[in-house]
Amino acid sequence: MGSQLTMYISLIATSGVLCSFLAFYAYFKRKEIPGSRTFIVYLAVQTIYIFAYAFQLSSDTIVEIKRWTIVEYVGISFAPVLGIIVILRYIDRPISRSLAASLFVIPVITMIMVSTNDYHHLFYKTIEFRDGIPGPFTEVTIGEWYIVHGAFTFGSLLAGVVLLASQWRKTKRAYRKQLATLICGQFLPMIAAFVYLMGITPSGTDPVPFVMCITSGMYIWAIATTRMLTIVPIAKESIFESMREGVIVLDYAGRLIDFNGAVGRMLPGLNAGLIGTKLEESWPGLTGSPYPDVYSPDQAQEAVVEKEDGSPAYYQIRSSVVRSRGGEQAGSLLMLIDVTEQKLLQEQLTMLAYYDGMTKIYNRTQFLKRSKEILREGSDRKEPTSFILFDIDSFKQVNDTYGHDTGDQVIVHVVTVCQQIINADMLFARYGGEEFVLALPNSTLQEAGAIAESIRAKLEGTPLVTSHGQIVVTSSFGVSQSSEDGQSLQHLLRDADAALYEAKRSGRNRVGLAQHPLSRHALR
Template sequence: MNLEIFRYVVIVSVSGVLSILLAIYAYTKRDVSSSSTTFILMSCLSAIYVFGHAFELASRNLTEITLWLKVQYVGLPFIAPTCLVLILKYAGLEAFVKRKTLLFLFLIPTLTSLISFTNDFHHLLYRSIYLRPEEGAVLADIVVGPWYIIHGSYTFGCLLLGACILLWYWKRTKDVYWKQIIPLLLGLILPMMASFLYLIGLSPHGMDPVPIVMCLTSALYLWAIFSSKLLILAPIARDRVFESMRDGVVVINSAHQIIDYNQAAESILSQLNSSSIGKNIEAILREENQAIPYQYDNQKEEQEFEWINKETHKCYHVRVTPMFNDKKKMIGHIIVLSDITAQKTLEDQLKKLAYTDGLTQIYNRSYFIVESQECMQQAIENEKPLSILLFDIDYFKKINDRYGHSIGDSAICHVVSICKKHLQPTDVFGRYGGEEFVICLPYTAIHEAGRRAEKIRAHLTASPLETDKGPLAVTASFGVTEMRTAADTMDQLLQEADQALYSSKESGRNAVHLAVGNSFVQWKENE
């Protein structure tokens, strides 16, 4: 072996070592990146090819050369399609990397590998292999067969397609990823150029320069790994992000025609499908019979509003954002529909908790006062009467002590359910305290309010609460007052009603007393 060939073998061997190191590193990162397994396979195949070529150059006779050529074809045919798979994954085109696709991609490489091992019988890959007579080293030349042309064209096609995909993807991703994309791109282009020089006879001593070039590409891969964390921080394809969004996204142009949408939008708007591309968004919404308050006058300001889908009864936050080109000219809008049904439900529940009593689901004290004050203001403005009816359950503490708090809660709910049967749509009903309740009666004078209080009292008396221990009598004492002047306040009315209620208790409970003037009298039917 002359010195020049020896140097060549050393460089080729270094290339093989770098390939193995790349495979080991990718193995350590296999849980971080989905592309690691493919990168490991590509590096191992490259190492087989490169070391096979090194041993070919170190061979002493034609028999050894033929053996190491066969070893090279264990890895060589599979490198280009494996590299293409790696690029597809890197560019977020994993949808194309399916089992059928992989079977198709690796069919020709598999046949090439098998044909290389059986070439002595059919000579499809090489017509012949012979030693160069005028070389000072043991070097072989080949006469290519028809399958060699198929193998070479297929390899070139895979590398060229991978390069085109990378260039396409580079335009769609952030500039910061150039440290990853350029090494990957050179890893495709440089072997193609080297192979081309070899085929036209411009390589030194007619030797295959691709293994030497792979030493350079392996170094570029290492640089990309340590400078930009290739295999760890790969850009996520925008298409993948677009389709993975839980929010519905519809993209329209300046003529309000739909130019794109994601799966989430299709699930929200049932009329949206592949035939919707090019249709006016207003026509789609009309077909949906949905009233989305979107303004169609080329608004350059962002629009935000809430919308309820009539079909699914879900609530969405809709954000319409204008899109501009490099010249700041508006070219369309992005409509984003975010499902806020759970949020709105929670808001409604919180609002309900803010103004209702948790046990009885009627107004709590604070909200009752707010509502009843509004009723007072309306009564003053319309010069109409308004009465307040305050009552509490008789001997409620004894009920709790004897039967337990569970029965006490049932007694409260029992009273509320009976009272509701006597309410008018305009009445305001609230829980004033533990066992105390209050009703605001708009457009009702005090004697009519007393009559209604008496009906509720009588109904309670005649309707005992059914318990496991038998029927439980539940009665209540009532105090009734009315607004006399516009200067009256709700606090004054509640105090008067409370004093009237106290009179009912003093008289033996289960009674109705009215605040008339400065006195409190028991209600009678003939009053």
């Protein structure tokens, strides 16, 4: 019995040494370990419990056993709660100070009960040597608070196991070893404590300190092989999930390995069922865009995805190659950055720079720029270019009579009617307030005059329906054509303006050709 006891005490002392080693390791690595202070205290109280139990086994009197029992409960009382806090920190679940303080209520009461047990016997009713013979093992009769404390301890250990186990599916395979180690660190002492409370251990020995020898060894192994404590995968998972950018992880063959919640919201069709499949095959259906070149990390690419409400979402796609320790490609990362706001702002600025805000056709600045190009290209090909300048007749009277809102409707109405006649080769712009201009590549003066007459007739025959009733809108036109001597754009527009002025002098609602004003009947 003596040699067995010596061996058992030696194993317990070894467990205490391992626990102490972990505590010192955590202290020296405290800057690298999240929640290191709590973890150090957790290991310290476990160490106190283990060594106190070893000293208890070496005691010869009930008084000494009671004294070391009080020291033991420094660890037994507080270790389960500290373990819960360490686990919550590990899985990145914040806990308020008030809640943390409330968890210590029962352990504090337990310490008080154990320390003052001789006065009330609510924790141990009796502590006696087994068979009345002095020795390391005693028989106890438990009190009411012992049951409360036992239930609380068991519940705390079970809660720790459940919290850790709930993270199993969320934890990457590379980090599951350390997660399994932490689960065992909670589960094995819980089972050992349960067996002890059931009274089925040999000679009534407490197996928990011995089990801690095993769990401490597992912790040391996990630290050496997976850098447990200095790498917290659950916290990394939280960072991964909290990123605003969408992240997709691919293996070397382009198969989907993982993705975060942000990209799941960006691409609603992306789900766990696609994991293990080639992303290239499902990408067109997910985005409606070509699959990005994942092997060009320096090239920014773009995808346009239609949202549920039908509006477009623009995502900039950047890729990076993931390499193994040997430098070989192990996979790829795709990062999707939402640039919808920037894209829409850019489009708005483009609209302001290129287009008229009310009619959405080209503005004067863009017309002049593009017309010079059309005129130059026509000159190079020896083809004529014609210009039509027109404005709305009596537009000031419309504004004065019906108001500027109706005047705006008239302007939009004119553009709508024109777009029913002109084709894509013609350059159409708003030249001024109620003035419009057309550039017609490879068109003679007579051909342009015929187009102008078609627009004039269509406008006259298409009244605008307003809240004030129907308004007949008419316009006067001036047409000019480039010649082989190569007039400037300014000269041609001046000729068209002169023809327009002559058409107005002749009674409005008619087409005038440069130096050849025509009545509205002349081109029908």
